[in-house]
Amino acid sequence: MYGQKWEGRSFVRCDFTEADLRGLETANCTFTDCRFDRTDLGESAHRATAFRSCRFERAVLASAEFTSCSWLGSVFADCAMRPIALTETDLTLAGLSGAVLPKASLRGLRLREANLEDADLRAADLRDADLTGARLRGCRLEGADLRGARLDADGLAQATLRGARVDLDTAVAFAAAHGLRVG
Template sequence: MNDTEVIGEDYADAVLFKESWERRSFDRCDFSEADMRGLVTKGCTFTNCTFRSTDLGDSKHTATAFRSCTFDRAVLSGASFTSCSLLGSSFTACVLRPISLHETDLTLASLVRVNLRKVDLRGLRFREANLNEADLRDTDLRGADLQAARLLGTNLAGADLRGARIDANGWVQAKIAGATVDLTMAVAFAAAHGLTVEELGGDS
């Protein structure tokens, strides 16, 4: 593909197997049912693009942005995202495991009911993301930013949450039985549930 900037192009059913793209921009393009297995992108931008039933298995993305894109029943198993942005993108009924996400921004992303069980999500940014009813059991969320994220019914059982940032609503809405937290987080959890925590050794 020679174009560096593409607007409104229809790539539905296209075979883009193991192609390599660098510093290319796609705006409002349709990649529905395209074969994008093994695709390699570096420094690319996808804005308001559609990936419906698209196969992105084993694709590799570095410093690439997917902004307000729609992933509907897409296959992302084996895909890796490093230093990427998925800002405002939505994922519906997608196959995501196994997936590799490092230093990636998922701010405002819609991840309702996604299955990311046992995935390494350390240090990721999920600010204001919609994670309602997502399966995050046994995930590694150490240092992740979950501030203002919607966590209603989110299953965090067995997750490692040490150092993660979660607001009071998150502590109340999520299922966190069996999760690992640090002392500061335990106090925040207690406060979110209306408990008062006092140090021992007070007045006898």
């Protein structure tokens, strides 16, 4: 599939297990309830493509680029994701439990209600990201840049934030989430 370009295609309940999709380019495609188990998507590029309720197990996403894409409700398990480029991508309800993305650029991404339990996001750039309702129990955010990010009290109480860089509003919310009375 290297060098192939798919545009405006729609796939429903397709099985791409063990497919070699390296270098594939998609634009305005839709994948719904598809399986990408042990699929190699390395060096692929996706623009305005939606992956809705898809499953990625042990898939390779290293060096892939996703621009203005949606991963709504998709689940990622034991995937090779570094380095990955995510720009203006919506990861609402995505299952990224245990994801290993230290130093990743996740700036401005929508991660509403995403499962990031036990994820490694140390030193990640999460500026202006929307983490509202995200499950962050055990999520490692040490040294992450969270300025302008939206997090709720549960996330602030459950994630490991030592050395994270935050703005004043998040600092006050963090203190309140840990039972401090500010003022």
